[in-house]
Amino acid sequence: MTSTENETFADYDTAEWRAQTAVDRGIRDIVVRTSGPAAFREEPVWEGAKSTHMVADAAASIRAAIMIRDRANYELDSLIRKARGKGSTWEGIAVLLGYTDNDEQDNTPAERAFYFAAPQTERFTPSTTSWKCSKCGETIIDRGPFESHPEDNERGHRGFEEDKPGKKCPRQAAAVEAWAKRNNW
Numbered sequence: 001m002t003s004t005e006n007e008t009f010a011d012y013d014t015a016e017w018r019a020q021t022a023v024d025r026g027i028r029d030i031v032v033r034t035s036g037p038a039a040f041r042e043e044p045v046w047e048g049a050k051s052t053h054m055v056a057d058a059a060a061s062i063r064a065a066i067m068i069r070d071r072a073n074y075e076l077d078s079l080i081r082k083a084r085g086k087g088s089t090w091e092g093i094a095v096l097l098g099y100t101d102n103d104e105q106d107n108t109p110a111e112r113a114f115y116f117a118a119p120q121t122e123r124f125t126p127s128t129t130s131w132k133c134s135k136c137g138e139t140i141i142d143r144g145p146f147e148s149h150p151e152d153n154e155r156g157h158r159g160f161e162e163d164k165p166g167k168k169c170p171r172q173a174a175a176v177e178a179w180a181k182r183n184n185w
Ligand SMILES: [Zn+2]
Pocket: 133, 134, 135, 136, 137, 138, 156, 157, 158, 169, 170, 171, 172
């Protein structure tokens, strides 16, 4: 008995298979809603086959696939910002994105993760992203993991800005303390 004969339905029920199914279904749904049944044509399941299936119009499918891709990217951006708000580091985000140390890359995985979330749109303007800090409730401007001091990387935590007085944000306070320890300050 070969391994193929042992395969069960469960073998196909992988995350990738689910992603493929969700995208296929999404494309069909969007084409049905935007172009109607006229956008589908009956075609043989493979060349010369007797049995047929309904294939969506290529242009309508491409437009639908772009919508799904753009929406997934938007969702990904929003999930990354939420994770940052809850305390994930850019190093941690880099691991999730599958970025590893690579001699051919000028930037560290953490820096590449930041650039993924905050692409540079204007040549001489540093890119930023923003998120809500779950510890102090403030909106933070994130300039990326480039500087040594936490206050140069993240602006806006409560107690660290002149216009945001009050009890120091414990997250930023811990980061500053760790920086001081690292640098024997
Ligand atoms: Zn904070």
